[in-house]
Each structure stands twice: as structure tokens, then as C-alpha cells.
Amino acid sequence: MEARPRTLKSVFHPNVRLEVPLFQRRYVWTAEQQWEPLWEDVLATLERMRGDDSLPHFMGAIVLEHVRRPHGSIEVRQVIDGQQRLTTLQLMTAAVRDVAVELGASTRTVKRLGVLLENDPEIIDSADDVFRLWPTNADRADFRAVLTGAHRRSCAADAGSSRIVGAYLWFMREVERWLEPVAPDERADRIDELTTVIADGLETVVIDLGPEDNAQVIFETLNARGTALLASDLIKNLIFRTLQGASRPSDHLYEKHWRPLEEDHWRTEVRQGRLMRPRLDAFVGHFLVVHLQREVQAHQLFSSLRDHVGRSADRAEEVLVELSRYAQVYDRIERREDLTEREVASLERLAIADTQTVQPLLLWLFANHAGPERARALAALESYLVRRAICRLSGKNYNRIFLDLLRRLTNGEGAPGEFVTSYLARQGSDSGVWPSDEELERSILILPAYKLLKRAKLNQVLVALEEQSRGPRTESVRLTGKLSVEHLVPQQWQDNWPLAVPGGPSDDAAERDALLHTLGNLTLLTQPLNSAISNGSWDRKRAEITQLSSLRLNSGLPVVFGNESVRARGRYLASLAAAVWRRPPLALGQTTYVDEAERDLRPDREGARPRPSRAPQSTPSASGRRRDIAAHIAHAFADLPVGSFLTVSQIRNTPSPEYEGTAPSAGAISARLFPASGPMTLVGVVPDQRNGVRGARKTAA
Template sequence: METKPLTLIHMFRREVRFVVPLFQRPYVWAREENWEPLWQDVMAAWHLHGQAEAEAPHFLGAIVLDLVKGQTDTTEVRQVIDGQQRLTTLQLLLAAVRDVASELALPERNIKSLQRLTVNDDEMSSDPDDTFKVWPTNADRGAFRNALSAGSAAALASQYPQERPTIVQAYLYFAGTVRDWLLQFDPADREGAFDQLVSVLNHGLQVVVIDLGSRDNPQVIFESLNARGTPLRASDLVRNHLFHEAERQGLPVQDLYDRHWARFDDGYWREDVRQGRLVRPRLDAFLGHFLTMELVQEVPAHQLFLTFRRYVRDSGLPLTDLMARFGTFGDVYSTLDTGAGLAPSEQVFLRRLAALDTTVIMPVLLLVFGRDNAATRRDVLQVLESYLLRRMICRLTTKNYNRLMLDLLRQLRPGQQSADDVVLKFLAGQTVDSNYWPSDEDVRYAVGVLPLYKQLTRGRVRIVLDLANRQLQTASTEQIIHDLDRLTIEHLLPQAWEQHWPLAATGTASRAEESARRHGLLHTLGNLTLTTQRLNQSVSNGPWVAKRKEILERSALNINRTLPEEWDDRAIQTRGASLASVLCDALPRPAATVGAAEHREETEEVDDDPAVAPEIRSVAGRPGRRNVAKHILAVLQAHPVGVVLTVSQIANAASPEYPDADVSPGAVSQRLRAGNVSGVEATTNSAGSLAATLRRH
């Protein structure tokens, strides 16, 4: 390869075309990160013009070019391997300065000088687009042509009265900035300032041009320059690799682009989406799910491109078939992401999945929606929804979902059995606590005892209550679909209950015990409902008669139709049990599932005293294959008395009960809150989180 520094006059003055391959990414430079710094560089060079410090041109970066072989025209053509963003931006800047100068009637000689840096004069060419010194990738050519040819910012802006491509925005930024800068000078000084600016643009800026030789591999150099620590995304590298390989194989590149990739150059695919702690373009997110589906392995975000390159090499598919497959599943992903064209039940499932905030299931959905019919998809979603929502309600861990979904993919990939049967049998056969499909007994316990309002996000509480509401829909009740985000979660027994909600007088329990019982019920599902708007605080905390009247007057939800005339602790428990049954019906679980209750080896005695608040009653009767209490005690006994361990530390430690350290943190929390683990005292750590220590004797 040959490396040489060039000023812009030496770069653009000759008859030359710098062509960006269609498989490179569109123009993505932005104002704050790129345009403003470039203009500041120009101004820095302008201020130093004519001084000793300005003898060396201002360096703008490197450009990598590859000579296009077999040229017959008089115009030299170079393919841009790296640096297309910089080249495109320089042309937009030069054109903007040229057009503003013409608008302000500045000297014609300087305008012509700028014109020679932006337009070729090849009389032998029959293609009008050959006049452009830089020719960007397909997605940007229309906007670039209009920007370079409009003649003024006003003329270009009129062509794009609403949404403007990034290239158009760049031209308008430079045109406005240059115009404001020139107008700050008095008319007598403006011509001199402009002369100096043109001199800087011609001679005061420099790029390093790397021309590749016949033995240099453009793709290897492109990847080396961009695969580590640069703004290029993994999907940009993937596109470049695919079409470079298509060129190498002599395939119809333009046709492949139009049929299989053009859709991915839409702005939708470049929008950033959040996946856990990661924020990356939607196309990169899809790329990760696609590779997981195809390879049945986890693909770290920083290895997307390298993994895809191996996939292309090892798949055995012809490149045209591979690109068609990628495009097909891209359409499937877009459908799943937007819900467009899906059945209402499928859209509801996807909204609930979004509230769960787990994306590890997406490769499974891609495979099923890309391969199976509507009836099979419906049954698969029903099984997945039951499994995921039951586990969420029961506060069971999600930490093993990655591995579980990979195992499920392995079962689904052969396609020899119907996908709904495979998914059902696979999930029904999970007996390890970390993957267990909760039973109806589990759900009733969680709904009746756990403070789900505190333990779940508001969005997840809404989808549970909405699920119950939809399940209560009958043929004789009108169907009203609410935007869940607009519904408010309301405590029927208010959190500030002391003034209008006296405790029941009993002779068997102390006031402290009755208060503990009530606080234990306060945040359970039986005491929660949905309303279309937040109730007035005075009504919300006031007597039940007024509160019930207000809810019934403004609500058409099924879960509010049967609110009783009296609301007390027993009513909360009754409603909780009713909602639990409704949820179990809405989330059917096959009777053949091997439940932990059938395998319970040993449990402690359960305190059935009705005077004890549900939150402090023993949870030993909750189905569990192994004894969580024994696990907690064993972990703490490995430390001196007085050492405080958090729930996470206890859950992630091994014991004879859980040698693989796969106990659910939710199960540990339940045990500790129950307060009946022999020899263990529940406490809080320095951060205020639930913890435990050995009890001192």
C-alpha cells in the first residue's frame, strides 16, 4: 500500500470519483460529534492562516482507497474502503461555502475554485452523476445529489419541508454557519475573510490517503480499522463482509442488496434499543438474536461480527440463501417488535413480555414465528406465557433463563415435532427449582401471602391485574381495552388506613398481632385494583363506602364489578383467593407437570394459628423440592456468629441441600420474612436490604 498526505486541492482538483460501496453504512455523522468540530478545525486554521504556526496544514484524518480495476473513462475512480463519512462531509462543507458565497455575491474567482473541488468536468461521460467527486452509498445518493445541486440552503430546505435526511441536515448546518460567520464582517472586510477561507479550504486542511496495492485485501484492512474501538456498529461490519464476499464470488451485488438488505438501511433499524444494561441499534439487537437462534449459543455483544463471520464460513449455505434467510428473519423480528399484522392475542403476549423485560426468549420466538403456522404459534405463546408469568408471580429467579432457552432451541431446531408439543413437554419436564413451572398451589400462596406490590414493578403488577380482568370477560360483558400505562394501581385498603379503618376487636390476638396481620395483607394482590385515574387522596384514604362508590362510578373493569359492601382483612383474603383462581385459569399448566410438591422430601411444621399475620407465617408448606430453611442455616453456619449475609449471598452459596447453588433468591427471602428458620435471625445489612445472621444463644 502507498500512504501520502494530501491537501483538499490535491485530493479533489483532479477529475476523480470516490465511490462508496453500496454495502457500507449510510451517512451517520452528527452535529455535535462531527460537524461542529470540523467547522472549529476550519476556523482554527483560518485564524492561523499566514502565520508561522500554519505552515503545516491542519490534519483531518485518514482515508483508505482501492483502485477500481478495468477503468476506461477519463475520470479516475477510487473505491472508498474507509473514510466515507469524512469525504462526504467535506463535500457538503465545500458545496455549502460555494453556495453561500454565490448568494452573497462574493468574488466569482473563489466560487469557481470551490466548484472545481466539488464537480468533475468530464465531457466524455454520459452519466450526469459522474460529475460528483464523491458518490455515497445507495441509501444516501438522492439526498446527496439534491444537496450538491440545490444551489442554496433555501432551495434545498424547500425540497424537504418536514423530515430531512442526515445529509440534508449537514448541508443546511454548514450553510447556516458559514452565512452567519460571513455576515459578522463589514461588507468591506467580508471579501478578504472569504478569500482567506477559500485558501484554507484549498491548502490549509490535509488528509492522509492510503492507496491499497494489488496484493492488499480491502476487507481485511476494513475490519482491522473498524472492528475495535470505532463508531462502526457490528451490523455495519456484517454488511460490508457480506457484500464484499458477494463481489468476490461474482454475484449480482445490486440485486442482492435490493432484495435482502435495502430494508435494513431504514432509520428504524438504526434506532437504539435497550436490552438489560446494553443500549445498541435495533439491527445489532436482531443480529444477536438471529445468531443465537442459528448457532444455539450465547453471543456476547462485543463478538457479534466475529461470530457472524464464522457463521458465514461454517453454515454451508450459499451466500444468496444465507442473505435471504437473514432478510426473512429480519422481517419476522420487525413484526415481533412492532406487533404489526399479528393477532390480538399475540400482541397482548408481546406487551406482557415487554413488561417482563426479558429478551432471552426472542430467539425462540424468531424460530417459531418464522417457521410455524398461526395455530401452533398460538399454543406456543400460551405455554410460554403461563410458564413466565407464573414464575414472575411466584417471584422465582430468572438467572437461568439464558441456558433454559438455549436448551429449548436445541429441542425445537430439528422441527420433527410440532413446536407447541415440544415447548409444552420441555417446560413441563423441568423439575429443578431454578426452572420449575409453578403449580396452582404456588400461585395461590404467592397471591395470598407475598407483598407483590412491593416486589414487582408497577408495570408487572398492572399486567397481572389486567390478566385477571381479561379472564373475567364473558360474552355478556362489554369488551373495553385500556392502555395499561394509563391505569393506576390503587390499594383498596389504603396504605394510610389508621384513621378510617379500625382493627377488628378480638379476644384471641393482641392489637400488635392484628396490626401485623393487616400490614401483611396491605400489599398483597387481593388488596390491589386498577382505576382509570388516580383517586382523590381524601377518597382514597377515606371510608370504604365513599371509596367503593367512587371506584364503581368510574370503572368498567371486570375486577371491580364485584367489590363487596364491606372491606376488611377477611375480604382481602377472599378476593386474593378468588384472583388466584382466576389467574390459574388464565395461565393453564398441564396436570402432567412434575411438581416439587410431589417430590417434597421434608418440611418443617407449619404454624396454622390464624392470629399470625400471613407475612410472618411459616412458608414451609410452599412446594419446594429441597429444604430452603436447611440451606440458609447451613450457609450461615459456615461463618462465625454475627456475620451478616444478604439474600443474594445466601442464594449464591452451595450447601448440601443445594450443591449447585441454584436456590431462588425469592425462596430465601420468603423463608427469612417468615421468621421461623431455626437458629437464624432475619435482619438488614448496612444498605437496608434483607439479610440474615446466626441467632446468638
Template structure:
């Protein structure tokens, strides 16, 4: 075999036909697992390129921006050379990588189509050069296409590629084939992106051309005459399991252990054996993605160790960099893995009876993992007093919850918690809680300040919560308030089940039974009522059976039904405090009351609690 790292220009610019063998499966990539991730990876490269170009002082620096932009690695493809007569296109069979090559061609077709639509003819021409072979070299019309799929995909693939072919009469597609969906997805993404931001569509598309030509890399493995293509295909696709980043790290560590004259088998049994169990390879949520638990743990551990963000996709290179910086031996690193793995297990499977466990449960509902490197550090320090640990988690929870309830941005949380981590590393164990409180108290920027009681009250009276904050989080807020009303502390658990649902007190379709004053209400009054109906003061929580039965009922009927069935103090307070009318004024009053309860749970930055 011969392997080379090539960019798309090297692969698609020359007149070559890449044919998918008949024994391979049809095209199966989809939006969630493949197209969306490819587009996001592509966007990272294009955006970096455009940022560097924008910072350039002259044309020379703009040209240099491409060389300074980090390319993106797309993976590997395996090709088998086919014998071809003179004056016929060079042909290669795609032994592995057909899904990737077909997707790239559809992406190019979509980019060409958008470029043509937006009047960027030069960009369209550059995309076209990567899509079609020289017409003088083709014997059959389909030879014009760089990639040729199996028979089941040929019609759909020809459709989407013909949309960009100036010699074709095809102008639209209306089928439901997966390749049609692929083309529509990339067309939509490219079109919206090209017209977004201060740069012109032409500038966006020029940067996309540069990226597609020169900044996407593929490892191309060419088979030689004595290589059995079928055996290699089976080995790549049937006999192996994809390696995790943790597998690469494991292999590297034990190779280093051998060089240090340590027994890798003994170290494995002592420190690593647990990570070979299935429970560590199970997929867990990491934002909107699913990643193996072991990779997520190592990512958080490495972030804690290095004091800088480590991305899951760059985990192994980041680990190599860490090894270059540390003076620890292989055994010491494995000892730390083993120790912090038990801490990570405590964080991800908490005891709900403790204050720390309640915090970790709420953190899971918030669906944020950015505090985990800080938490690994805090829970891993053996000499931290319990009162300081509780103060630390209460401060972190208050900061997170108040910002969520005020609907503030979370986009810089990873940097904020890394900054906190570095301060904690300089703090004596007996002061870590005080340091966390002071750290957040000193934040005053839009992306990091700790909301006051006034901020919280204004938000919970005025802001729209329905559809802006997901129901799981709203249930968690109501659950916390119910727990506070019962004043049980943390000796018993009272969490809402999935059988409870968020309900509008004033219905979303309020006009059926909830009239406004006067015979013909003013439009302004209608608009005001439509705005307040989605604030938290107008929301409560009911069983999934009671909820639909009274959903659009008048207040008298709804209040009576709630009174007959509810056992929640949260709802008893609602019907006892506002037995008369339910309107804009009472909704605001209840929003303020809920804010008061939230303030008692998640203490304000100036609370005496922190003294």
C-alpha cells in the same frame, strides 16, 4: 501513525505524562452510560479470573489462570508525542481518549483507597504504581500525576487523586463535581464487591490488581511528526458517526459478495436497503440498556441460527464465527436477513386483536427478550398450523407468567430458550406446540419448573407483590383478569391505560382509620397486617384521580367511592363479594380468588387444555 495493543501496565507503568489539550471538552462521562458499564465489564473479567483461580489445583495452574482469562478491550486512544528536554518527563497529548484515561485513573485511585481501608497494603502499592510518576523526574507537583486534564477539571481531578497519594494531606472530598461522583461510585462498588462472597477482601483486590495491570487492553495510536493532530481530532470527534455492529456486518457481507463474483449493489438494493432507514437505527430497550434495533434483530437472528447465546457486545465476532461454520452463500444469508426482518417487525409491532398479538403485548410488559430467537423460529416456519402456534405461545406465556407471579428467578431463561430452540429444530412443524408444552412440563428445577395451580395460589395469597413486582406488570395481570371476566375472547381489546394506578385497599398507613381488635393490639398482629397489606389480594386498580382521594380512607368510605365510580368487573366483584369488613382473612380470600382467575388465563402444566 503507529498502532499497538497495550495493557494498562504498558501505558501507565512507565514515567509519562498524558496531557489533555486545551481545545478538548471537559470531563463528561456519567454513571449510567459509562461508569456502570465499565465496572460491569471489569467485573466479568475479574470474576472469570477468580473462577479459574479457584479451580486451579496448584500454584502453577493459578498463575496460568491469568493467561486463560479473556481480556477486555477498552477501545482506542490517540496520542501525539511532544518534544521534551533531557531529564524531563516524557509528555504526550491525548488527541482522543481523554474521558477513558481520566476515568481509569479515578478508578485506580478508588481501588487504592479501598485497598488501604481494608488493610490490603500490597494491592494498594500495586495500584499506586499505575498512578504516579517517579518523584525524581518531576519539576512541578502536578507532574506527579500520570494524566493531566484541561483547566476546568484540574482541581477536582487533583482532589480525587490526592486521596490515594501518601504524600498528600487530603483525606476526604465533599464537593459535587462529576469527578468526585465518579470516585465515590467506584469506591462504593469496589468496597461492596471486595467484601462479598466466600473469598477474602484481599483475594478480591489481588484479582483486581491482576486485571487492571494485565487484562484490560487499549489500542494506542501514536501520531508521527507529519500527522496533523487537530485535523485528526476533528475527524474522530466531529465528522464521523460511530459504526454499529450491523455496519461492520454489512461491510463484511458485501466484501464477501464481491469475492463470490456477485454484484454488491444489486444485493444491497434487493435485500439490505431497508436496514439503511432510520427506523432500524433507532435505539430500543434491551434489558436495562438501549441498543440500535438492527443490532438487536441480528443478535436474536444469530442466536436462532447458531443455537447459542450471542451477546450484543460481541455481535460482529459472533457473526464472523457463524460465517466460518455455514455453507450458505452471501446472497442466501441476505435473503434470510430480509425474510426474518419482516418476522421481527411482526413480533415487535403486534396485532393486539390476535391471540399471538396479546401474548406479544404481554411479553413486552414482562420486559424479557430471551424468547425472541424461539419466536423468530416459530413465526418463521411457514407450515406451522395456527392451532399449534397458538398452543406454543400460550404455553410460553403461561410458563413466564406463572413464574413471575410466583416470584421465581429468571436468571437462566436465555439458556432454557436456547435448549427449547434446539428441540424445536428437531420437531415437525405440525407438532411444535406439543413440543413446547412437553418441554416445559418436563422441567423440575428451581430455575425452570412450571408452577402448578397450588404453587400459584400459595404465591398469590402469601407473597408480597407491592414493590416486588413493578406496577406495569401488575396492571397487565389485572387487565388480563378483567378481560377474562368479560369473556370477550380476543375479538376486542380492553387494556388499561396509563391513567390507572395500583391501589392498596387496606392502606399502607392503615393505622389512621383501620384499627385492630382490642384496645392495644399485639405487636404480632401489627406485623401480620403489615405483611398482608402488600399481597395481591389487597391490591386493585383505580383511576389516578380516584386513587389519591380515597387512599387512606376507611373501608366503608372507600367501598362506596369505588362502587360509585368503577366500571371494572374486577372492582365490582370486590365490593359485591366483601361488603362487610376488610381484614387479613378477606385479603387472603381475594388473593385465592385472583389466583383462580389467573389459573383460567394461564393454564397449569397438567391442564386438559394441552391434551
């Protein structure tokens, strides 16, 4: 290994070609992060050199590896590290050259710039050998177009999604802007000064690898510099370097299997749990679980595959071919192409469970099966996961369950439809049970779904129940408009909903509060209708819903809607849910008892919300941890509009992250809202009373 400093005039040496191998990633540098700082460094160096300071500006190191070529061919180095920097310098030089041509700069200046970009055409073997730098395969067409002048008079819009063209046009605009204050007859001289800086004022350390140096290890070690590589970038480098080292047809394999993965949509960010990751990395993670048959964490993608491939070209090619095949399947699943309506519905409803652990199993199913077998397996997975989501059962063992199921299916233990169904039905542990119809109904009747599930999930559940409620003789209605989840008994029921109705039963206030957010009290309405009747009386609300809503869920609403009506509607919705998400009958002696400790009663969050500042005050839990009453109160009001009123009891019964599986005392909340001495210090709420009942009202923070 040799390392020595070189100016760009020496780096882009006559008759030496720098090639970026196909296994390197595309050009990714941007104006804000890299182009602008580079241009500022160039101009600062020019000012220093004007003041007789000839010290070059250091631009970091690049790593090159010698490539053997036939005797008499142009000398070639592969760029192991530094391709982003070198490509940017070439694009900047091309932009300066083209501005110089348009200004009519001296032939000497244009030639000085040209020799940094192109080799002597008399000694090259092919037309593309003329370029001193040759980028990775995916960028070559754009790079060729830029250096041959195809974009010389382009507007910014012509760049499209190409970073190569975008960088070139950006530097052209900056050079022209830099020249604007200069008198026209002096601009050619300024370009000549700039050319001197580019050729002699920018310096980099060139590390030339010897035959014994491991280029792959060096590449991985240097990954921390510059714009971070994706795990898929490292995997690409590993696969194609291994194939190239074994003299496999890497160019052909790249074009056939990897080039489609270079398209921009594979680099778009997708959500996985609470994190955003590039789509390609998300897919690679699911694929490796399928291919390696073991759990692979996000930070282990590259290391896991490296350990699997080793130095085997056969394994590298096998991984590449399978990766390509599964990528097409993954794309079809995401785009919902070539799927039945039932499969599309199942995939949409699986989002209710909000788990990525089932994705490798789905990928395997869609890649290897079709027809009734796949449909039955998919229906079983949907029922299992959605029932557990409605019952708020923990997903902590999903990775183990679905990985074991995947292994058994790939081992050929049974046909997917029958095997997936029977395997899930056999899960008897608290953390894996497939809830029975009875447990599903019990959960629907007692759990505050509105507080526990995200609105999007609740919407999907209610839409599925609406569709199930429509029999073969019911008119088909396509739910295309945006519907919002609405409480039938409103959250602020104290104003217009008396507990005692003439001629009807008398409701208990605490029981009403407990039923308020259960599924039986929820429905779907259009947003305008929802806003118009939100907290109105039942007579008005029922009349408006009956007249304006076409949903079956909103038909047949009783004249009196109290606690028993909410429970009765909950039982009806539970029967629909049991029909939508069918479960096999319990085996003789089998039970699906659910340990209450297995329920995850922490609310799903729509996204991180800034919490209002507040004075710290806490109460001890049974475990000794200090819990924050103020945080619990703020959480209770988080989703409510300004002006909303909650009683102390309602605040207490609202689940919150501060009190997982339990609740603060009503006395502690009352003392916090109505302190015996001193002012009430909570932000965003004020203490209030309605009909003699203590509580709080939300204000603008």
C-alpha cells in the same frame, strides 16, 4: 501499502473518483460532535495563514483501495476508512461554493471550489461519474441533490431526517454568519481566502492499499476511530465485501435485502434489560441465535458471524437472505401487524416476565408457523413465563432452556404447539419448573407483589385478571384509560383502619403488614379516584369504588375488609390467574415443589433513582458482608409520597437489595431511627410515632 500526506486539492484530484462502497454505513456525523469542531478548525487555520503560518491543519488519515476499471475509464478508489470526513468536507465545500455564487464572487473562486467537487464532464462514462466523491447507496440521492444545487435556497426544515442535507444547510448558515460582520464589498475576498484554506490548508494522510493488503482487516482495525460503528455496520461490510469479492450481484442483493434495514427506525434505541441498543443490533442478536443455534452475546455479534461466514460467498448470501426475511417478521411482531388479538395479548403479557432470552424462539415461531400450532406454543410460553414471574422464580436458566427448545424445534422433534407445551411441563429443576396452580396460589397469597413487581407489570397482571373475570354474559368493557394500582387496605392504615371492628374479627397488626402488598390487597382504579380515596376509611372507600368503578375486580367488595378478606380475595385472584395462564395437569408422580432459595425477592426497579445522601451505618449479614440499614430504610420509602408513615415493622418487612432473602432486625431499625445518643442523621425521613407505634415519616429530601 503507501501512506503520504496530501492537501484536499490533491485528495480530490482531477479525474479521480472516490467511491464509498455500498457495504459502508450511511452518513452519521452531527453538528455538535463533528461539524462545529471542523468549522472551528477551518477558521483557526485561516487566521494562522493570514499570519504567514502556512502549516496545514492535519485532519487524520483516510484509507483507499484501488478499483480495476476498463482502460480509458475514470480512475476509481474505494474509501475503506474516512468516508464520514470526506463526505463532510465535500458538503462544506459545496456550501461555500453556493454562498460564493450568491455573493457574485469571482469566476476563479467558484471554479476553484467546483474542481474539488466535480470531474471533467468530457471524460466521464455516466452522469453520476461527475462527482469526485460518491457516497454509499443510501445517501446518493441526497448527495446528488445537494451538489446539483437543489437545496441552495432551502430552509433548515427542508433537511428532514437527512444528515447529508442537514450538514450542507448547517455549513451554509455558518458561512453566512461568518460573513455578516464583513462589509459587502469585502465578502468576495473573504470567500477567496476561505477557498484557499479548503484547497491548500487542510491536509490528510492518504493510505493507498496494494493488491496484497486485506481491506477487511484494516477496516475492522480502524473501527475505533471517529463515530463508533454498530455491530450491524460491521456485519453489512463483511457480507457485501464477501459478495463483491466473489462477483455476486451485490448491488441487486443490497437493494432487495439490506436497503430496507437502512431506514431510520432501525437505528432508534430500544431497551434490552437495563441497556439501550440500536433496534437493528437488537434484532441481529436475536436472529444470530436462531441462525447459529447457539448463544450469542451482544459484544460477539460481528465476530460470531465472521467466524460463520469465513470467506464463503454462499454463506454470506444465505445469511443476507435469511436476515432480510427475519427482519420483516421482527418488524411485524413489533408493530403487531397480521397477528390475532390473542397473539397480541400474549406478546403484551410476556413483558411481565421481562426477559429477552425468549425473543429468538418467538422470532422463529412467527417466521415459520401460523394458526393453531403457533397460538398454542405462544400460550404455553406465556403461561410458563408469567407464572414464574408472579412466583418470582429466577430466570437464570432461561437462556439454556429456550435455546435447547429452539434447537429441538428446528431439529423437527415435534409440532410447536404440542412440543413446547410438553417440553416446558417436563422441566423439573428448581430453576425451570412450571408452577402448579397450588404454587401459583401460595405465591399470590404470601409474596408482596406491590414491592417486587414494577407498576407496569402489576398493571398488566391485574388487567389480565379483570378480563378473565368477565364471563360470556358480562358486558364487554375496553380498558382504554390509564389505570393505577391501588391498595385496598392503605399503606398508612393506622389512621383510619382499626384492628378491631365491632361485630367482626380482630386483626393482627403484623399479619396485616405482611398482607399489605400482596395481590389480594391490590386493585386497579383511575388516578383521580385513587387520589381521592387513597388513605380514607373503608366505608368511604368501598362506597366510592362501588359507585364509580366499572371493573369486575371491584365489584362485591365486603362490608368489612380485614386480613381474612385480603386472603379470600387473593385466593379468588389466584383462581383467575390459573384460568388465564393454564398449565397442563401434572404427570403421575410429578411435583412442582419450589425451593424458596430459587425465588428472586429483589424488587424490580422502575429506573435508577438517586438515593439521598446519608451517613454510613451497616450491620453484618450471616455471610459477613456489611449491610446498610440506612439504604434499607431509604428503599422502603422510595415509592411513597412525602408525609407517608411506616412502622418499624413495615420498614423491616419491605424487601430491599440490601437484604436479599432476609430482613434486618426491628431493633437495628429502631436504633437507627431513635439513636440512644446524638442526632438522627438519615436524610428524607424523620422518626415518628402513631398510636404508640414507632416508625418514620417521609419528608422532602
